[in-house]
Amino acid sequence: MRIVSLAGGIGGARFLRGLLAATPDAEITVIGNTGDDITLFGLRVCPDLDTIMYTLGGGIDENQGWGRADETHIVKEELAAYGMEPQWFGLGDRDFATHIVRTQMLNAGYSLTQVTEALCARWQPGVRLLPMSDDRAETHVVVEDEHGRRAIHFQEWWVRLRASVPARDIALVGAAEAKPAPGVLEAIHSADVVILPPSNPVVSIGTILQIQGIRQALETKVVVGVSPIIGNAPVRGMADACLTAIGVPTTAQAVLELYGAPLVDGWLVAEEDGDVSLDGVEVRARPLLMSDPEATAALARAALDLAGEISR
Numbered sequence: 001m002r003i004v005s006l007a008g009g010i011g012g013a014r015f016l017r018g019l020l021a022a023t024p025d026a027e028i029t030v031i032g033n034t035g036d037d038i039t040l041f042g043l044r045v046c047p048d049l050d051t052i053m054y055t056l057g058g059g060i061d062e063n064q065g066w067g068r069a070d071e072t073h074i075v076k077e078e079l080a081a082y083g084m085e086p087q088w089f090g091l092g093d094r095d096f097a098t099h100i101v102r103t104q105m106l107n108a109g110y111s112l113t114q115v116t117e118a119l120c121a122r123w124q125p126g127v128r129l130l131p132m133s134d135d136r137a138e139t140h141v142v143v144e145d146e147h148g149r150r151a152i153h154f155q156e157w158w159v160r161l162r163a164s165v166p167a168r169d170i171a172l173v174g175a176a177e178a179k180p181a182p183g184v185l186e187a188i189h190s191a192d193v194v195i196l197p198p199s200n201p202v203v204s205i206g207t208i209l210q211i212q213g214i215r216q217a218l219e220t221k222v223v224v225g226v227s228p229i230i231g232n233a234p235v236r237g238m239a240d241a242c243l244t245a246i247g248v249p250t251t252a253q254a255v256l257e258l259y260g261a262p263l264v265d266g267w268l269v270a271e272e273d274g275d276v277s278l279d280g281v282e283v284r285a286r287p288l289l290m291s292d293p294e295a296t297a298a299l300a301r302a303a304l305d306l307a308g309e310i311s312r
């Protein structure tokens with residue numbers, strides 16, 4: 001079976017670990033969000049691709065959900081001692097090495113797709129990990145504070161401000177010019193099933209869907225999504241602040257409507273959201289908490305079962 005899954009960072013990576021456990025023989029291609037990418041200290045950082053790579057490759061800090069296990073922060077401390085900004089983005093020493101390799105390869109002329117493949121040669125994530133695009137397209141957030149109305153990089157809003165300043169809008173700068181990375185549309189066309197894991201619907205899945213041709217390609221496929229919202233709240237993180245910014249209520253129903261019926265064929269919600277419905281979509285209530293590997297694998301299996309039911 002050929003499976004394509006879109007993915008953001010932590011929610012996507014955890015789901016994918018369950019998917020791998022549920023279908024060890026499937027050929028899985030992951031289309032990763034690169035809208036969170038940022039250049040820091042001259043280094044190209046791709047937080048969501050790295051979270052997937054480290055999680056599936058066994059190098060993740062399990063408690064934090066991102067970054068490397070057994071991490072130290074000497075380089076960060078030394079940069080701060082020189083007064084280097086930004087100091088609000090946590091880059092560990094082990095993690096720095098990844099960004100140095102990536103930046104060196106990009107500067108030598110390799111594409112992000114090629115760099116990601118090279119990094120994955122070490123981590124062996126068990127999936128084919130593709131960036132959504134080789135072109136630079138970064139999420140920016142329009143905020144209004146004492147400095148007036150301005151757009152800041154998504155990471156500044158998310159990490160430095162902890163989404164505490166209300167976002168007036170969220171936009172993927174460069175979306176109009178960005179093309180899907182090589183292999184992305186081909187993987188979708190040859191997929192038997194497409195999964196939307198419970199990643200952030202605005203700045204993870206929503207970002208990938210903005211890259212030209214991806215939504216249209218997905219509309220021809222059996223697509224099953226897992227709601228990241230349970231009982232009117234994100235399971236973790238601040239996805240509610242992102243949804244509010246684009247005028248969408250924080251409910252499993254509204255996220256389903258945001259993705260829309262021609263795109264999504266099946267939608268998994270939590271038991272308490274069992275009244276969710278949309279014409280053309282099969283909705284099922286299932287345990288949605290990825291509390292341990294078994295529960296996560298069961299969730300992945302539920303998504304595949306629903307896809308199978310829809311295909312028949």
Ligand code: GDP
Pocket residue numbers: 007008009010011012013048051198199200201203204205226227228229230233234235236237238239288289290291
């Ligand atoms: P990020 O890029 O690291 O923010 O991660 P993602 O975009 O991949 O996923 C973030 C989303 O995962 C959040 O909106 C959470 O609500 C959702 N999430 C996290 N844990 C769970 C879980 O156990 N179950 C479900 N259904 N959603 C989850």
Ligand code: CA
Pocket residue numbers: 008009010033036047048203204
């Ligand atoms: Ca992310």
